Amino acid sequence: MVNRAKIKELMNESACSHNKDKKKGEGCDMPKPGTATGGCAFDGAQISLFPYADAVHLVHGPQTCLGASWETRETRSSYKGCDHTVMGFTTGITTNDVIFGADKRLADSIDYIMQHYNPEAIFVYSTCVTAMVGDDIDMTCKLGSKKHAIPVVPVHAPGFVGGKNLGSRIAGEAVLEHLIGTKEPEFTTPYDINLIGDYNVTGDMWQYLPLFEKIGIRVLSSMSGDGRIGDIRGAHRAKLNVIVCAKSLITLCRKMQENYDIPWISVSFYGKRDTTFAIMEIVNALGDEKLIQKAKEIIAQEEAILEEKLLPYKMLFAGKKAVLNTGGNKAWSIASGLQDLGIEVVATSIRKSTEDDIAKAREYLGKNGILMKAPASEQSKVIDERGADILLAGGRSLYTAIKKKISFIDVNQEKKVSYGGYKGLLNLAEDLKYAFRNPVFANVSKKAPWEAE
Amino acid sequence: MESEKKIQLSKHEHKPLQVNPIKHSQPMGAALAFMGIKNCLPLMHASQGCASYTKVFYTRHFNEPIAMYNTSVSDITAVLDGGDYSILMSIENIGKKNTSLKPELIGLHTTGLTETKGDDVRSIGMHIEIPYCYVNTPDFEGGMESGWALTAKALIEQHSIKTAELKPNKLLLLPHVSMQPVEVQKIKECCEGFGFETLAMPDLSTSLDGYLSEGQGKLGTGAISIEDIRDLGSSATVITIGTSMKIAAKALLAKNEKIIHLHFNHLMGLEMNDNFVASLIKIRQIQPRPLLKRWRGRLQDAMLDSHFLIGSSSFVITGEPDMCVGMCELLQSVGGTIHAVIATTYSKVLEEIQAENIFVGDLEDAEVHFKSADLVISNFHAERLLHIQEKHTALILRGFPNYEELGNQLKNDQLYEGSTYFLFEVANKLRGIKHHE
Numbered sequence: 001m002v003n004r005a006k007i008k009e010l011m012n013e014s015a016c017s018h019n020k021d022k023k024k025g026e027g028c029d030m031p032k033p034g035t036a037t038g039g040c041a042f043d044g045a046q047i048s049l050f051p052y053a054d055a056v057h058l059v060h061g062p063q064t065c066l067g068a069s070w071e072t073r074e075t076r077s078s079y080k081g082c083d084h085t086v087m088g089f090t091t092g093i094t095t096n097d098v099i100f101g102a103d104k105r106l107a108d109s110i111d112y113i114m115q116h117y118n119p120e121a122i123f124v125y126s127t128c129v130t131a132m133v134g135d136d137i138d139m140t141c142k143l144g145s146k147k148h149a150i151p152v153v154p155v156h157a158p159g160f161v162g163g164k165n166l167g168s169r170i171a172g173e174a175v176l177e178h179l180i181g182t183k184e185p186e187f188t189t190p191y192d193i194n195l196i197g198d199y200n201v202t203g204d205m206w207q208y209l210p211l212f213e214k215i216g217i218r219v220l221s222s223m224s225g226d227g228r229i230g231d232i233r234g235a236h237r238a239k240l241n242v243i244v245c246a247k248s249l250i251t252l253c254r255k256m257q258e259n260y261d262i263p264w265i266s267v268s269f270y271g272k273r274d275t276t277f278a279i280m281e282i283v284n285a286l287g288d289e290k291l292i293q294k295a296k297e298i299i300a301q302e303e304a305i306l307e308e309k310l311l312p313y314k315m316l317f318a319g320k321k322a323v324l325n326t327g328g329n330k331a332w333s334i335a336s337g338l339q340d341l342g343i344e345v346v347a348t349s350i351r352k353s354t355e356d357d358i359a360k361a362r363e364y365l366g367k368n369g370i371l372m373k374a375p376a377s378e379q380s381k382v383i384d385e386r387g388a389d390i391l392l393a394g395g396r397s398l399y400t401a402i403k404k405k406i407s408f409i410d411v412n413q414e415k416k417v418s419y420g421g422y423k424g425l426l427n428l429a430e431d432l433k434y435a436f437r438n439p440v441f442a443n444v445s446k447k448a449p450w451e452a453e
Numbered sequence: 454m455e456s457e458k459k460i461q462l463s464k465h466e467h468k469p470l471q472v473n474p475i476k477h478s479q480p481m482g483a484a485l486a487f488m489g490i491k492n493c494l495p496l497m498h499a500s501q502g503c504a505s506y507t508k509v510f511y512t513r514h515f516n517e518p519i520a521m522y523n524t525s526v527s528d529i530t531a532v533l534d535g536g537d538y539s540i541l542m543s544i545e546n547i548g549k550k551n552t553s554l555k556p557e558l559i560g561l562h563t564t565g566l567t568e569t570k571g572d573d574v575r576s577i578g579m580h581i582e583i584p585y586c587y588v589n590t591p592d593f594e595g596g597m598e599s600g601w602a603l604t605a606k607a608l609i610e611q612h613s614i615k616t617a618e619l620k621p622n623k624l625l626l627l628p629h630v631s632m633q634p635v636e637v638q639k640i641k642e643c644c645e646g647f648g649f650e651t652l653a654m655p656d657l658s659t660s661l662d663g664y665l666s667e668g669q670g671k672l673g674t675g676a677i678s679i680e681d682i683r684d685l686g687s688s689a690t691v692i693t694i695g696t697s698m699k700i701a702a703k704a705l706l707a708k709n710e711k712i713i714h715l716h717f718n719h720l721m722g723l724e725m726n727d728n729f730v731a732s733l734i735k736i737r738q739i740q741p742r743p744l745l746k747r748w749r750g751r752l753q754d755a756m757l758d759s760h761f762l763i764g765s766s767s768f769v770i771t772g773e774p775d776m777c778v779g780m781c782e783l784l785q786s787v788g789g790t791i792h793a794v795i796a797t798t799y800s801k802v803l804e805e806i807q808a809e810n811i812f813v814g815d816l817e818d819a820e821v822h823f824k825s826a827d828l829v830i831s832n833f834h835a836e837r838l839l840h841i842q843e844k845h846t847a848l849i850l851r852g853f854p855n856y857e858e859l860g861n862q863l864k865n866d867q868l869y870e871g872s873t874y875f876l877f878e879v880a881n882k883l884r885g886i887k888h889h890e
Contacts, residue, residue: 002528031501031525034543035550040502058470062565062592063478068506070474071834072513072856086837092471094593098569108469116472128500128566129593132531159502160528160566396518399667414513444665 001138002131002156010169011162013251031163040159042127043069044167044248049155049175051199051224052232053079054120056113059090060106060137061127065159066090074414076203077226082117089113098133103140110144110152120229121151121179131158151229153178165248172252175223175232180256185220185234191286192220194238194262196253197246198269200225207421208269208279211302215295217282223249236260240285242267242278245329247354269420270333272306272340306422313429314342320436321345323382325375325393326411327352332360334392334411337419337428339364346386349375380404390435405442407435460812464799473816473834475771476797477853478592480564481507482600482630484521487560487586489655489675490608490682494522494556494583496543498536498574499564501525503592513856515661518670522547526566536572541580556672558679562588562604584679586611596798597853598697598773601630605654605701608682613708616686622737624649625688627702629695631776631852634662634862636871640694640720643868646742647733652677652685654701663862688712690736694720695775696802718802719779720867721875722786723752748869755873756787759880764788766883769826771819771835772852774800780830780851781806783872784879793822828883833857847882 039047042065050057050073059066070088077083091109093102106124113122122144126137137154145152157170185192198205205225212219220238221231241253241264253264265285267278276299283295321344324335331353335345347370350358361371370386372378376397383391383404391401394412401408409431417427460467480497484507487495497504504523511519524539544559559581561574568591578585588607590600605627624644628637638658644651656676686708693702693716702714715732717725726749730741767790770777774796781791785807793810795818796803803811810822819831820838828847829835833855839846855861865871 031527032542032546033525033530033539034496034522034546036501036523036525037505037508038501039505040500043502043505063474063476063596064480064503064506064564064592067474067477068481068510068854071837072509088471088473090471090474091469092466092474092476092593093565094466095591098565098591098593105469112469128526128531129569131528132566132569158528159500160526160531162527163501395512396670402665 001134001136002126002158002161006173007161007166007170010166010173010251013169013254036163039164039167041157041161041163041167041170042125042159044164044169045125045155045157045171045174046167047073047164047199048168048171048249049123049224050085051075051077052121052123052227052229053077053083053085054081055229056084056089056117056119056122057125058109058113058122059088059125059127060093060102060130060135061090061125062093062129063090065125065127067092072414073199074202074416075199075225076206077200079226079228084117084119093129098129101133101135102130103135106135106137106140107144110140110148114148114150119150121153123153123155123174125155126158128158128160131156151178151182151233168246168248169251172223172249176252176255179229179233181233181236181260183230183233185231185237188220188237189218190239190288191216191218191291192238193217193240193242193282193286194235195219195222195225196241196243196264197223197249198225198244202415202418204269204418204420204424207418207424208275211279211298211421214298215279215283216291217286223252236262238262240265240282242282244269245333268329268333270424271337272303272422272425274333274336275421276303302422306425309426310341310429313433316433316436317342320390321386321388322390322392323379323386323388324348324411325372325379325391325397329357330411331357332364334419335361335364337425338392340425341429341432343390343432346370346388347372347379347382351375390432401441402445405445407438408441409435459810460814460818462799462803462812467812467814471815471817473820473838475795475815475819475832475834477597478564479590479595479597479600479603480562480592481510482597482602483560483562483588483590483604485511485597485630485657486601486604486655487562488520488660488673489657489677490558490560490673491675491678492555492557493560493673493675493679494547494554494558495520495560495673496540496562497521497523497564498540498561498567498572499523499526500566503564503566510854511661514854515663515862516859517661517663517862519661520670520672520674531566531570536567536574537577537580540574540577544581544583551671554671556583559583559585560588560604560673561585562590562600564590565592568593584612596773598630598695598775598798598800601655602697602700605698606704608654609685609701609704609708612679612682613685613705614683615708617709617711618687619689619709619711620650620687621689622649623688623690624651625685625691625705626651626653627691627693627698628653628655629697629773629775631773632657632694632867633864634658634660635865636867638662639865639868639871643745644692644733646745647737647739649690649733649737652681652688654682654685657862661862663860686712690715692717696778696800697775718805719775719782721779721872722783723749723756723869723872724786725779725782726752726869726872745869748873752869752873752876755876759876760787762880762883762887763876766790766827767792767825769793769795769819769822769829769831771795771797771816771829771831773797774803776852778802778806779866781808783875787876792825793819795819795822827886828879845886847886849878849882
């Protein structure tokens, strides 16, 4: 069942930079009626676990929770069996279940899944309604687990306990409690790492994993992009946890350090400099001199190849200025990518950023860069003042670009290609090339014949 | 997956879970309905996730900014608050954050969460100065179609004034949820062509219709206002399109018993449109406009042109009941074989469909039948399922959601005109796969 003490603990995570400037006990913000816009805890939990393609993800709740959310994320998997990440499973409870409880329905659903799909594990997500009516999900999962001899993992992140970030932390707890340490890996090496928080959206991981292989870094398990249940069960034998662009799973890493003595580092793979930095951080943390040398070699090779390929783009982008309006770590990670391509980032948004993110944004943009606190109202002025050529923002800012007759890229739209790693930078460059040369924004902004000049 | 086994049409589920669901929730239908009212602030009484999912769902389907707010019920307010706090605070907070926002209606609807906790959303209206409409739409009952219909009913019940007066040429259309914005517009135009002063409710024809303007996605921009809704009782005629909408017409007749109610299960194909046009002629005693007559002839021609391909083909259709029934009848009118209809929820109208298999289910159930079909009509989720099967099966995307294709709001399958285009689309898709064989 939902554990308030645990939720409080997760919200007050000491290692989280969100909480640095807060008083003791304040923790993460609770959603404010009327103005909360992001996803709920269930959403966050689902995002964090869903990429396990060899597990079935069963949503125990009414229709909205899964009905509107399945097959919406571009998380890629190389799993050869039945890929459950592109499928949706829900108990879709009805009025009767609300009145009499839905434990039997849940148990029957677990049986049905085992009979028809035979997955490596089942994650059972509780939701607001099933949490509130008090279904004994823990017991049903336990019995299911026993009956079918696979992990049936209850995930207690009903939407109303908080936002996406909290849900993601709860998912981490569930994995820690029910999966990690329940199986030994077939073999281990001194270069084993766990990747935490990369969900392989549009195949982001596949941009940098080949480099790992060349260098000799072995990914023991992933939480959870292109992950396997069998691997995460043996994650406790890794030498290092690597968090990729995700604050929410810090608790998991901190606890793994306490329980299994695994140190952790936090990195990003956006842009050339960050990718290089990330790889060096990993090999330095693993501390093997040979590995470090090998990494340096590979990086030098890859950077040289990349630079050559980037050359035509850099000539194309010379003198171009960009304004960036997006949240969280994207505020600096995309900026870094743009700079790698020779584009000057004149402003970025820090509306939703943590102190760490703001410091990083300042570092990347330099002292003349504008950090916008209220980008919606500021960006128009900034575009005029700095003479920006392109706006990278969410769909709602499209109108600003049309008015200013400059190019536009919707950075919040579900991408189809990855911008991660060295190769992803080329994808970003391609998208920018097409955006810059597209006359649509100026064409659309033309006045109608019946409008006065 | 499994071999075909006969599933009966029933209100009861045939398995304990849904795998690859096609059913969408009641609150999602209600939210969409409120977006079809002018300057309405759709407020979902829910945890923030319900609204966030719904917003993303519609944003991706329509490619438009979506006006939607929520009361962000937390685990604590779920227990301690009767709804007053979160609803009133939401309205206050939204107003504070957006001082230029001038909603003319608060469209509040519940969800599974807030129905389980049992909030009295009706009485909260007494503390709200802006006109307020509440709808009970738990997502453990009904579906998108009923959520939309319940909202239309609630708007009439709570806001239309009882009257004995009638405006002889005033007409109200009550379209079912699966109709896209342009379809509502086309039907309105058709009625206006007969000299009717025509209103539709909900009216998405000026909301989510893919129109470039500034400051979108803050309030509903439907073509019907709360003022219009107050005066609906003076409509001489109310036309329901889709069985789900009958409850709304019934609510209107309670406001003025003299109103004439005409019902059509759908407006697809020659026969149903002939009935529809005949009714309009009868009331107004005037001839249709030349273009409407022309379109009838074009539909006749399209039926003949397409009958060979469609007449030798087998179809599987999934979706909301009111949408499925129209497609079945149109395809059958040119000799198509309906192999299976898999509906999102139970509706009486499903009993009227003549098909080899008809039942309420999900895409796991539908997939079993895909191999018997030449063409599948379903939402975007079917795309991947057909992609992995060996047999070439054509696909037409209809219904919610369609995340991949653009211009969904401008697809018209209604009236003589839309039916014509629909038949050609079907026939051309069939040509593609039959050519392959």
